Amino acid sequence: xxxxxxxxxxDFLQPSHWRRNIWNLIIYLMxxxxxxxxxxxxxxALSSSFKxxxxxxxxxxxxxxxxxxxxxxxxxxxxxxxxxxxxxxxxIAAMAILGNLLSCTIIAYGxxxxxxPGKNFFFIxxxxxxxxxxxxRIIPLYIEFNKLGWIDSYLPLIVPAFFGxxxxxxxxxxxxxxxxxxxxxxxxxxxxxxxxxxxxxxxPLSKPALAxxxxxxFQGVWNDFLYPLVFLHKQSNYTIALGLNFFRSxxxxxWGYLMAASIVALLPMVIIFxxxxxxxxxxxxxxxxxx
Amino acid sequence: MNSTSIKTSLRIPRLNLRQREAILFYLCISPWxxxxxxxxxxxxIASFYFSLTEWDLxxxxxxxxxxxxxxxxTRDALALKSFKVTLVYTLVYVPLDMxxxxxLALLLNQKLRGIGVFRTVYYLPSVLSGVAYVVMWMxxxxxxxxxxxxxxxxxxxxxxxxLLDPKWALSALIIMSLWGVGRSMIIFxxxxxxxxxxxxxxxxxxxxxxxxxxxxVTLPLLTPSLLFNLIFxxxxxxxxxxxxxxxxxxxxxDSTLFYVLYLYRKAFEHxxxxxxxxxxxxxxxxxxxCTLVIFxxxxxxxxxxxxxx
Numbered sequence: 355x356x357x358x359x360x361x362x363x364x365d366f367l368q369p370s371h372w373r374r375n376i377w378n379l380i381i382y383l384m385x386x387x388x389x390x391x392x393x394x395x396x397x398x399a400l401s402s403s404f405k406x407x408x409x410x411x412x413x414x415x416x417x418x419x420x421x422x423x424x425x426x427x428x429x430x431x432x433x434x435x436x437x438x439x440x441x442x443x444x445x446i447a448a449m450a451i452l453g454n455l456l457s458c459t460i461i462a463y464g465x466x467x468x469x470x471p472g473k474n475f476f477f478i479x480x481x482x483x484x485x486x487x488x489x490x491r492i493i494p495l496y497i498e499f500n501k502l503g504w505i506d507s508y509l510p511l512i513v514p515a516f517f518g519x520x521x522x523x524x525x526x527x528x529x530x531x532x533x534x535x536x537x538x539x540x541x542x543x544x545x546x547x548x549x550x551x552x553x554x555x556x557x558p559l560s561k562p563a564l565a566x567x568x569x570x571x572f573q574g575v576w577n578d579f580l581y582p583l584v585f586l587h588k589q590s591n592y593t594i595a596l597g598l599n600f601f602r603s604x605x606x607x608x609w610g611y612l613m614a615a616s617i618v619a620l621l622p623m624v625i626i627f628x629x630x631x632x633x634x635x636x637x638x639x640x641x642x643x644x645x
Numbered sequence: 646m647n648s649t650s651i652k653t654s655l656r657i658p659r660l661n662l663r664q665r666e667a668i669l670f671y672l673c674i675s676p677w678x679x680x681x682x683x684x685x686x687x688x689x690i691a692s693f694y695f696s697l698t699e700w701d702l703x704x705x706x707x708x709x710x711x712x713x714x715x716x717x718x719t720r721d722a723l724a725l726k727s728f729k730v731t732l733v734y735t736l737v738y739v740p741l742d743m744x745x746x747x748x749l750a751l752l753l754n755q756k757l758r759g760i761g762v763f764r765t766v767y768y769l770p771s772v773l774s775g776v777a778y779v780v781m782w783m784x785x786x787x788x789x790x791x792x793x794x795x796x797x798x799x800x801x802x803x804x805x806x807x808l809l810d811p812k813w814a815l816s817a818l819i820i821m822s823l824w825g826v827g828r829s830m831i832i833f834x835x836x837x838x839x840x841x842x843x844x845x846x847x848x849x850x851x852x853x854x855x856x857x858x859x860x861x862v863t864l865p866l867l868t869p870s871l872l873f874n875l876i877f878x879x880x881x882x883x884x885x886x887x888x889x890x891x892x893x894x895x896x897x898x899d900s901t902l903f904y905v906l907y908l909y910r911k912a913f914e915h916x917x918x919x920x921x922x923x924x925x926x927x928x929x930x931x932x933x934x935c936t937l938v939i940f941x942x943x944x945x946x947x948x949x950x951x952x953x954x
Contacts, residue, residue: 381755388749389766395824396770398792399781411790413798457676464673468666480677483685485880487932489905490925493695493912494688497702517680548669577775579887584913595776599891602780609784619777627772631765634772638835 396620403427403613410609423610430601430611431618438590439597440618446511446593447575451568453515454522458567459560461518462526463552467538484520488580496584510585511575522567525637529563530556566637569630576623594619689929695922702916713923724924726899727907730815731883734903738819739878746829746874747867751859753830754837764834771827779891782821783808808893811900818888818901829874836870837863868947876939883932904928 397417402410404422431437465477499510533556541551557564575593582593592600598619605611627634660668671678696713698706717724753764770778785792786807794804807817840863848858886905889895895902895910904924912921 378755378757381752381757385752385760385763388752389763392766392770392824394792395781395785398785402784413790413795415790415792415795457680461674461677464670468670468673469663470667470670473670476674476678479681483681485876485932485936486685486689487880487925487929488884489908490692490929491685491688493918493922493925494691495684496913497691497695497918498683498688500702514680514684516676517684518677523677573772577773577778579776579890580909583890598776598780602776602783602891609787609790612780613784616777616780619775620773620781623772624769627769628765631768634768635831635835638831 399613399620400617402609403617405610407608407610426610426614427618430608430614433605433611434597434601435590436594436597436601436615436618439592439594442508442591443576443593443595446508447572449508449512450515450575451571453512453517454519454567454571455564457516457518458522458526459552459557459564462523462530463548463556465523465527466530467535480520480523484524492580492584499585505585506587506591508586508591511578511581515571519571522571525567525570526560526563529560533559562633562636565630566633569626569633570637572626573623692922692925695919696926698919700918702918706919709919713920714927716920717923717927723899723902724904724907727902727904730900730902731885731904734815734819734885735879735882738822738882739875741819741823742826742829742878743871743874745823745826747833747871749826749830750833750837751863753834768827768831771825771831774825775887776891778825779821779888782817782824783892786817786821809897811896811898814893814897814900818892821888821892829878832874833867833870836867840866865948869949872939872943872947876936879935879939880932883928883935 401415401417401419403426404424405416405419405426406423409416409419409423465473465480495510496505499505502509504510504513537555537559538551541555546554577595578593579595579599582596583599586592586596589597589600598615601615602612695706697708697710699709699712700706749767753760753767786794788794788804788806788809791807793807797804805813807813844862844866845858848862853861884905885903886909889901889903889906890909893901895906905928908921908924908928911917911924
């Protein structure tokens with residue numbers, strides 16, 4: 355409080371405050387210039403998505419195209435069945451999120467609260483799988499799923515989620531450990547079993563962490579390319595990433611269409627990011643990665 | 646009736662609370678344990694077996710011993726090239742990512758009005774990985790009409806052909822990936838916000854200036870974040886695939902033929918499952934060795950604050 359009171363106008367004119375203001379001004383300038391560099395690619399893509407083939411090639415470029423060619427969107431999205439691809443991806447994401455939320459909650463509860471010999475060993479083993487090089491798994495997984503007749507179905511992208519994912523387990527475990535154990539002890543005394551505790555005490559208190567898992571999982575599925583590329587072949591099964599790649603390889607010269615399709619593919623993540631930004635940040639804080 | 650049930654219950658050893666808790670623990674983690682065997686351990690072992698065979702998926706695998714490894718190390722110039730591309734990319738990209746990530750985090754850690762808006766702007770691109778991200782950047786790098794060469798033209802510079810020029814393609818991919826620097830930035834930022842302000846106050850009393858405070862307080866306390874970004878940066882860049890597959894497909898003149906891209910071709914285009922598995926195992930061991938070396942030397946440079954502070 356005292357420091358706030360001393361921050362009055364006469365102080366403002368003192369040399370130390372001048373120096374601080376100049377320092378702040380420099381930082382603001384650097385931040386604004388940097389932001390431009392980070393925003394420009396998105397702005398350029400958005401601007402190009404409203405341009406005709408002719409407008410795209412103009413120099414100097416029109417930053418805000420006139421006329422705005424809205425038709426790029428409906429035209430690009432019907433060249434290939436984009437909505438189909440989007441629905442496919444949403445279905446995979448929904449199932450994977452369901453699987454991960456169910457399995458990771460239970461697994462993380464075990465790691466957070468129950469004591470057993472061998473627990474540390476398995477915990478470290480689980481963490482070490484996060485550092486595994488994916489290509490070492492992809493060939494045997496392809497052969498395994500091929501034997502099961504799962505290639506060209508969504509099962510290879512969904513079923514593993516029901517067995518948990520190390521990062522999400524870790525994230526939830528860190529969060530569960532911070533829930534006061536007294537709450538559970540009280541429920542135990544009231545005669546609740548572990549499953550009831552998990553469902554009635556832990557889950558309601560862990561909504562931010564569960565939301566973070568769902569969002570990270572959605573991001574992973576939406577952006578994933580290698581696994582769908584290996585496991586899905588028929589065009590009707592394509593995810594949005596495969597569809598966009600197919601579109602790119604067929605219509606490279608029509609940059610207006612290509613940018614319209616890319617904007618549509620980017621949009622869900624941008625929207626989720628703005629709605630749920632704090633969960634992205636919290637997700638990192640929960641895991642205590644910060645050290 | 647009654648006596649038999651007592652007898653049977655006597656035969657089953659009574660579990661005490663600790664044993665019951667242990668059984669419950671293994672029940673809880675059993676999905677992960679099963680998944681670990683099915684999707685991690687099994688595939689890794691299978692992959693090693695495949696690496697000792699020649700297999701096109703159509704006929705049954707032929708055991709060939711270490712042939713695939715010998716071929717990989719002695720007779721496959723393209724594999725060596727792909728390893729070099731990946732190594733150069735990792736050695737340039739990872740340090741740049743950490744320097745930019747840390748610099749941005751330091752800027753964004755200032756207590757200024759509206760800083761949240763800037764954090765959002767810098768972090769946003771890093772959640773947008775994938776094909777759309779790459780396609781957008783292919784347009785940015787378009788030699789005639791792309792934004793980068795347009796801006797260079799304003800400045801009177803004739804820009805390179807970027808992704809179409811063997812000398813520039815890898816640099817273009819590095820610039821493309823650096824747009825996602827927010828991922829490491831946010832980890833540094835979380836680390837910065839965890840440093841107690843008391844330490845800076847103490848340093849100020851001792852007469853430290855900004856420079857000293859950075860080197861003597863900030864950087865040592867950020868070493869856990871540095872370690873994390875270093876290890877995950879290396880693991881991720883060694884596995885670079887999507888960006889190269891979509892943007893250049895390895896070209897021009899194999900200048901962006903990443904190791905995993907070559908591995909993918911061998912496996913799923915040439916159907917050489919055995920050879921590709923050998924490539925995967927070599928990558929697995931290289932990354933494992935790098936990670937272990939970094940971990941083992943980290944005791945010398947990573948500074949953990951004592952617990953209970």
